[in-house]
Amino acid sequence: MNKSVIGGFAIGTIVSALTVFALQPGNLNSIAEAADSDTYRQLNLFGDVFERVRADYVEPTDDAKLVESAINGMLTSLDPHSSYMNPKSFRDMQVQTRGEFGGLGIEVTMENGVVKVVTPIDETPASRAGLRPNDYITHIDGKPILGMTLSDAVDKMRGPVNTAVTLTIVRKGADEPFDVKLTRDIITIKSVKYHREGDIAYLRITSFNEQTGELLEEAIQTLKKQIGPAKVKGYVLDLRNNPGGLLEQAIAVSSDFVSEGEIVSTRGRHAEDTQRYNARGGDLTGGKPVIVLVNGGSASASEIVAGALQDHRRAVILGTRSFGKGSVQTIIPLGSDGALRLTTARYFTPSGHSIQAKGIVPDIQVEQNTDPKLKKRTLVTGEAELPGHLAAEDGAKEIAGSDSFVPTDKKDDKQLLYAIDLLNGVRKDAAFKSASSASAN
Structure with a gap:
């Protein structure tokens, strides 16, 4: 748009x-x-x-900082999602949405003032160099990390493809810190993860960047080959804790499950701003049953996909109420001065339902057994409780979101296990039966 x-x-x-x-x-x-x-x-x-x-x-x-703060004050007074991005923030956003950048291929966090390796990404310079989870990076090109922010350290590790960088590593069991020289390469952020659960295809989308639609199609085809197209019992599409991303990718993902019809519409300030987006392409799953997992961390593009599949009765939505971010932000470049992120429209599901400050209500409500110690940290308040949020359409009742806790161990994941049991026929539910019958027709 x-x-x-x-x-x-x-x-x-x-x-x-x-x-x-x-x-x-x-x-x-x-x-x-x-x-x-x-x-x-x-x-x-x-x-x-x-x-x-x-x-x-x-x-x-600093005159520039004063003006930037004034602009941000103006925009943040509109709603929580409108903002000004200075040139660096704009570049970072572009990297995130492209899903590709020049770098090393490591997921990192900050611990005790140094960078800790969470995991190296497969087939990247980091994995080829033998970096391991729980390694500590103390220096980048000989300069100590202590005192840097995580963002600063990541910026220094990223850079043009085919350029070199030297990391100083502290590893448990190694007598001394050691240096590893790596050559930056193109890193693709894998926004789609997948595996088979017996004869069930499990697909998880972590965000909607420019690579998501293509990666999802590859994942579906790979799982069909692994399981056998005729043997696939169904698909679990996991959108839990997915904060959203690009509108066009939400449409592309929905189109992999819906053959025809409207996916989403957007309505701006004026009637002539209304746009409708239809499915493009065919149902890659061949009409097999689909269960979409959502929770309080599922927002924006995730809700577009869940809403489209729910309204078309193409999937059963399982989990807890989603976040409720039903607005569209347009990125307006400002030349060398960064960009403006401005809320320009609300989006509506195919049935004309706005989820702004309300969220997607699951067909099957399944709560996790949240660890009481984590309860305060995992509860998502939802769009309805964000200060200055865009009001629900036509003064409709606003409802807060739900818990975003997802256990790391599959055996404790009640939502995923419930979905698997439904697809395997171990568990029965009228909502799932209705959605499966609709897809088969």
């Missing part, structure tokens, strides 16, 4: 005035002039405050 901004401050006021008074041409000039006058008066006020801060604040100020 492309959106252009002209002038920034006054246009919104002028357009609304023109719309309201379209049948009264005599009023147009006076209304536009009044809007301009009021707007420029406010801009003059901003300029006065800015100059007073620059001149009289107790310490010297």
Whole structure:
């Protein structure tokens, strides 16, 4: 969805005035002039405050930071998802959505002031160099990490493809720290993970970046070959704790399960902004039963997929109420000055249902046995409880989200085990039977 901004401050006021008074041409000039006058008066006020801060604040100020903070203040007053991205933040966002970058291929965290390796990604420079989980990285190209943020350390490890970087490693069992020289390569963020559960195909999508649709199609084809197309009992699509991502990828993923019809529509400020997106391609699963897992951490693009499959009766939704982020953000590049992330529309499921501040309600409600010690950390409040959130459509009742806890051990994962039992015929549920019958027709 492309959106252009002209002038920034006054246009919104002028357009609304023109719309309201379209049948009264005599009023147009006076209304536009009044809007301009009021707007420029406010801009003059901003300029006065800015100059007073620059001149009289107790310490010297950074003009660029003051302006950036003012812009962010304006945008964050709109809703929690509108914001200004400075050039570095914009580049980071582009890397994230592309799903590819020049780097080493390691998942890391920060512990005790140094970087800890969570896991090296298969077939990357890190895995080929023999890095292991729980290794500690203390220096990058001879410079100590102590004092850096995790973001700073990651930035230093990323870089142009075919360039070298040396990491100093501390490993349990090794007598001394040692250096490892690696050559950066193209790293693809694997947003789709999959494996077979007997004759059931398990697919997990962790985010929706530019690679997701293609990776999902590859995963489905691989699992069909492993299990045998005729032997596949069904598919589990795990969208739990998936924060969302690109709208176009949500449509592509939905299209892998729905052969035809609307996937989602978006409605902006004006009626002419409405857009409808239909399925493109065929159902790669051949109509086999599908169970979608969601929880309080499933947001945005995840909810588009879950809502589309639920409305088409193509899948049964299992788990707990999703997050409830039903708004669309448009990224508007600002040349060399970064980009504007602006909420421009609400999205609606095929049945015309808005999930903004309400979420997707599962067909089958299954709660996890949450560890009481983790309860406060895993509870997701949902869009409805974010300060300044966009209101639900037409004043509908707003509802908070749900727990986002997912056990690391499969034997403790009640939601996944429930889905597997349904597909294996060990457990019965009227909602699953209804969805399976609809897919078979």
